[in-house]
Amino acid sequence: MGFKKRVTLDITHADFGYQGRAVLRDVTFRMDSGDIVCVLGANGAGKTTLFKTLLGFIRPISGALMLNGIELSQYKPRELARLIAYVPQAHHVPFSYTAGDVVLFGRAVHLGLFASPGKNDRIIASRSLELMEISHLADKPFTELSGGERQMVIISRALAQEAPLLILDEPTSNLDYGNQIRVISKIKELQKAETGVLMATHMPDHAFMLASKAVIMHKGSLSFSDVSETIVTPEVLKQLYGVDVRIFDTPFDGHAGRKVCAPVLD
Numbered sequence: 433m434g435f436k437k438r439v440t441l442d443i444t445h446a447d448f449g450y451q452g453r454a455v456l457r458d459v460t461f462r463m464d465s466g467d468i469v470c471v472l473g474a475n476g477a478g479k480t481t482l483f484k485t486l487l488g489f490i491r492p493i494s495g496a497l498m499l500n501g502i503e504l505s506q507y508k509p510r511e512l513a514r515l516i517a518y519v520p521q522a523h524h525v526p527f528s529y530t531a532g533d534v535v536l537f538g539r540a541v542h543l544g545l546f547a548s549p550g551k552n553d554r555i556i557a558s559r560s561l562e563l564m565e566i567s568h569l570a571d572k573p574f575t576e577l578s579g580g581e582r583q584m585v586i587i588s589r590a591l592a593q594e595a596p597l598l599i600l601d602e603p604t605s606n607l608d609y610g611n612q613i614r615v616i617s618k619i620k621e622l623q624k625a626e627t628g629v630l631m632a633t634h635m636p637d638h639a640f641m642l643a644s645k646a647v648i649m650h651k652g653s654l655s656f657s658d659v660s661e662t663i664v665t666p667e668v669l670k671q672l673y674g675v676d677v678r679i680f681d682t683p684f685d686g687h688a689g690r691k692v693c694a695p696v697l698d
């Protein structure tokens with residue numbers, strides 16, 4: 433797909449939260465197009481709060497948030513939506529649009545205020561459905577889809593937006609095993625297209641599968657590593673989730689393998 437623009441996100445000494453009460457303090461973090469960053473943290477750690485701030489839904493309490501060198505608050509919502517596409521945790525589509533229409537909505541940020549989608553927009557929407565391997569759902573009412581099918585449609589909508597940064601809030605949470613792996617593979621493909629992906633996940637293995645960078649949120653602070661293996665460790669996972677996890681190297685077909693997590697059961 434034709435992702436053309438690049439994006440650099442730069443957060444410096446920022447506090448995020450609600451009504452002046454910080455959920456995350458003194459956050460400093462930078463990412464570029466082509467980076468995949470997995471965000472790990474327990475329930476309530478602040479992952480969605482970070483995302484809502486980056487999307488301009490809530491304002492940071494303090495600090496600097498720059499997108500391509502410009503303060504985030506300077507962007508109009510449509511300009512921001514051309515740079516950042518978002519897949520939220522819950523999907524609410526009020527009317528019975530078809531899945532194809534929902535994906536086509538992703539093109540709205542590229543249209544004039546009263547313009548209708550044109551041929552090119554329809555081609556891009558249909559390609560986004562194909563990319564997620566859900567073209568067969570195009571004519572089905574969104575409200576009649578299963579939770580996992582809706583999730584795949586919403587990811588397609590975000591792809592149709594053709595933004596250089598994609599924020600995904602637990603994108604695999606509703607999906608069956610096959611679709612989870614498919615979504616992870618698509619995220620890898622997006623990296624080849626120089627799209628940046630910032631994704632919250634409760635599966636530390638995702639960071640290893642994607643060979644991603646990693647953000648750890650714990651007790652109001654955020655740490656970051658360019659190499660997830662250095663920060664996603666048994667000690668850190670114990671701190672975050674309060675469970676014992678072993679991490680193994682698994683060679684695949686003679687190739688250097690990747691790490692996998694195995695929780696220790698009592």
Ligand SMILES: Nc1ncnc2c1ncn2[C@@H]1O[C@H](COP(=O)(O)OP(=O)(O)OP(=O)(O)O)[C@@H](O)[C@H]1O
Nearest residue numbers: 450451455473474475476477478479480481482521
């Ligand atoms: N609108 C709000 N007003 C005040 N506090 C809020 C609001 N939304 C969330 N919070 C609080 O902010 C904290 C972080 O919540 P957030 O949703 O960012 O966590 P999360 O890491 O995304 O969690 P999860 O993994 O459960 O989705 C929580 O303590 C939550 O109660």
